[in-house]
Amino acid sequence: MRDLPQSRRMREIAQESALFGRRSFQEHANQATRSLVGMVLDYFSHTEYRPNPYQVEKDRFVFFGLIRCREWMVIPAGIIIQFCYGSVYAWSIFNAPINSSLEPNPSRGGAEITFYIALGVLGFTGAIFGPWIESSHPRKSGTIGMLVFYSGHLTTALALFVQRMSLLYFGYGFVAGFGLGIGYVSTIEAVSKWWPKARGAAAGCAVMGFGGGSLAFSYINKLLLQHTNLPATFFILGSVNFVVMMFCLQFIAPPPPGHNLDGIPMVNGKDRVRLRGEDCEAEDGKQTTNIHSLAASLPAVKMPLAEALRSRDFWLLYIAFMSNIVFCLVVLSNLPSMISRLFGTESKAAKEPPIPAYIAVSIEGGFNMFGRVMVGLLSDNIGRKATFLILLLSQIIILIFLPITVNNGSFWGFLVLVWIATICYGGGFGMIPAFLSDMFGINNMSSCHGIILTGWSIASICGGLAFTSSVNAHIKHGGKPYDTRIYFINFMWMLILVIIGFICCLFVRSSIRDRLFPALPGQIMRMRIFGRVFRVLWTFDSARRDESECASASPTENSRVCLRLGKSNRHLHFEYLDKEEEQIEWEEYLMLRAVQNRLLQEPNN
Structure with missing residues (x-):
C-alpha cells in the first residue's frame, strides 16, 4: 500500500514522456514538411541562368x-x-x-x-x-x-x-x-x-x-x-x-x-503615347514630353513563376x-x-x-x-x-x-x-x-x-x-x-x-x-474579340446614364449598347471598344502607374 502513490507517479511520468514523445515527433514531422515545402518553393523560384564572367566568355565559342x-x-x-x-x-x-x-x-x-x-x-x-x-x-x-x-x-x-x-x-x-x-x-x-x-x-x-x-x-x-x-x-x-x-x-x-528583355514590357517602343488627343513622339524621337517620359520610365513586368502558374490564363x-x-x-x-x-x-x-x-x-x-x-x-x-x-x-x-x-x-x-x-x-x-x-x-x-x-x-x-x-x-x-x-x-x-x-x-x-487593363466599376466580363475589347458591365441611374443617353449612343462613336432590366435602376451595358478608346484608357492607366512608381522612388521629405 505504501508503493501505490509511487506507482501512480511512475505511470504519470510514463504518460507524460509518451505525450512529450508524440509532441516531439509531431513537431519534427511538421518541421520536415515545412522544410520540404520550402525546398520545393525555392526550386521553382530559380528559373534564370546566371553564368559567371568566365562562363560568359567561354560561351562565345x-x-x-x-x-x-x-x-x-x-x-x-x-x-x-x-x-x-x-x-x-x-x-x-x-x-x-x-x-x-x-x-x-x-x-x-x-x-x-x-x-x-x-x-x-x-x-x-x-x-x-x-x-x-x-x-x-x-x-x-x-x-x-x-x-x-x-x-x-x-x-x-x-x-x-x-x-x-x-x-x-x-x-x-x-x-x-x-x-x-x-x-x-x-x-x-x-x-x-x-x-x-x-x-x-x-x-x-x-x-x-x-x-x-x-x-x-x-x-x-x-x-x-x-x-x-x-x-x-x-x-x-x-x-x-x-x-x-x-x-x-x-x-x-x-x-x-542582355540579349532578351528581363520581363514583359508594358509600353511598346513603336507606339505613340497619347492622352486625350495629345500626341507624343516615340521613344526614339527627338522630342519628348513629361507624359511620355513617365510612360517610358515604367519598368518591365517581372512575373514570378508561382504567379504565372496561379494565373487563370x-x-x-x-x-x-x-x-x-x-x-x-x-x-x-x-x-x-x-x-x-x-x-x-x-x-x-x-x-x-x-x-x-x-x-x-x-x-x-x-x-x-x-x-x-x-x-x-x-x-x-x-x-x-x-x-x-x-x-x-x-x-x-x-x-x-x-x-x-x-x-x-x-x-x-x-x-x-x-x-x-x-x-x-x-x-x-x-x-x-x-x-x-x-x-x-x-x-x-x-x-x-x-x-x-x-x-x-x-x-x-x-x-x-x-x-x-x-x-x-x-x-x-x-x-x-x-x-x-x-x-x-x-x-x-x-x-x-x-x-x-x-x-x-x-x-x-x-x-x-489584357491582364493589367483596369476593370471599371460594375464590370462583369471582359474579353478581346478580333483585336478589340468587348466588356459587359452594370451601371446605375446614379451614374447619370438614362435611357435617352443609351439610345443616343452611336455605335460608330463608342460602340455601346444599353439594356434596361424592367423597372429597376440598373442598366446592362455591352461595350465593344474601338482602338482609340482602348488606347486612351490604357494610357491613363499607364500614367497612374508611372506616377505611383515615381512617388515610391522619391525619398520622403
Whole structure:
C-alpha cells in the first residue's frame, strides 16, 4: 500500500514522456514538411541562368572552343537534335512486329501502350525539371537528356531480346520518355532565346525537326526491320541518334546576358503615347514630353513563376493546348490500323488501300513538320491568340466532316482531313513556347512549357487509351473491325473537347495589357474579340446614364449598347471598344502607374 502513490507517479511520468514523445515527433514531422515545402518553393523560384564572367566568355565559342558562336548556328543544330527525338512519332511502325513477337494473340495489341507511356513521361518530366533546365547550361541539360534517351533504346533492345513486354514499357516508355522530356524542352528553350523578335518562327523551326522525325523514321524503321531483327533495330537507332546528337550539342550555347528583355514590357517602343488627343513622339524621337517620359520610365513586368502558374490564363491555355492535340495524338498511333480496318484488308470490302499505311504515316509527318514552321511564323505576324483560335476552329470543322467521309468510304477525303488536322496539331507545338514566353516572360518559358506539356501526356494517355480500349472492347464483344459506329463515338467526344478548348482560348488574356487593363466599376466580363475589347458591365441611374443617353449612343462613336432590366435602376451595358478608346484608357492607366512608381522612388521629405 505504501508503493501505490509511487506507482501512480511512475505511470504519470510514463504518460507524460509518451505525450512529450508524440509532441516531439509531431513537431519534427511538421518541421520536415515545412522544410520540404520550402525546398520545393525555392526550386521553382530559380528559373534564370546566371553564368559567371568566365562562363560568359567561354560561351562565345562553340564546338570545343574552336568556332565563334553565331545566332544562326543554333537553328540547324536544334532541328537535327529534335529530328532524332522525333523518332518516337514513328512508333506505330513497330506495333505489329512487336505484338507478333511478344504477344501470344497479336490482335490484342499491347505495343501501342509504349507510345502513350513515353509521351506521358515526357510531359511530366518537363514539368518537374523545367526550373532546372531553365537555370542550367543548355548543353548540360541536353547531354543528360541525350544519354537517358540512348539508355532507353538499349533497354528496349534488351527487352525485345528477352521477350519481356513489361521491360519494353520501362525501357522505351519510362527511360526513353524521361530523356525525351529533358532533351525536348532544353533544345526549344535554347533556340527560342536566340531569336526574341521572331520567337514563333524560331521555336517552330526547332520543333519542325521533331515532326520531321516521324516523316523520315517511318522509312528508316521499315528499312531496318527488313534487314535485321527488332533488338538490333533499336540498338542501331539509339547508337546513331547518340552520335548525331552529341555532335549537334556542341553548337548549342545560351545567348549573352542582355540579349532578351528581363520581363514583359508594358509600353511598346513603336507606339505613340497619347492622352486625350495629345500626341507624343516615340521613344526614339527627338522630342519628348513629361507624359511620355513617365510612360517610358515604367519598368518591365517581372512575373514570378508561382504567379504565372496561379494565373487563370495559364490554365485556360493549358486546356486549349490539350484540346488541340488530342485528336492527332490518337491518329498518330493508330493511323495504320484505322486505314486497314476502314479502307484496307480488314475492311468490309477486304482490299488493299490506294496507298500503303506507312506512306500515309510519312506524309502525315510531313504535314506535321510543315505546320510547326508555318503556324509559328504566322503567329509572329497576326498574334498568338488569333492563330491558336484558327487552329481550334479548323479542328472543329474537320471533326464535323470526318464521320461523313468515313461513312461514305472516301479514303482520300479521310486522309486529307487528317493531314489538315495534323497541320493544326504541329502548329500548336510550334507556337506554344513563344505564346508562353510572350505571356509570362522568357525566364519562365521552360518551366511553363514543361508544365503545359503535361497536357500532352494527359491527352496521349487518357485519349489514346480511351480510343484503343473502346475499339478493342468493341471487337472483343463481337463487333467487326470495320464498324464505323465505334469510331463515330470517339470522334464525338473529341469534338466536344475541342469546342471546350476553343471557348477557353477566347478568354485567355494573351498580352500584359489584357491582364493589367483596369476593370471599371460594375464590370462583369471582359474579353478581346478580333483585336478589340468587348466588356459587359452594370451601371446605375446614379451614374447619370438614362435611357435617352443609351439610345443616343452611336455605335460608330463608342460602340455601346444599353439594356434596361424592367423597372429597376440598373442598366446592362455591352461595350465593344474601338482602338482609340482602348488606347486612351490604357494610357491613363499607364500614367497612374508611372506616377505611383515615381512617388515610391522619391525619398520622403
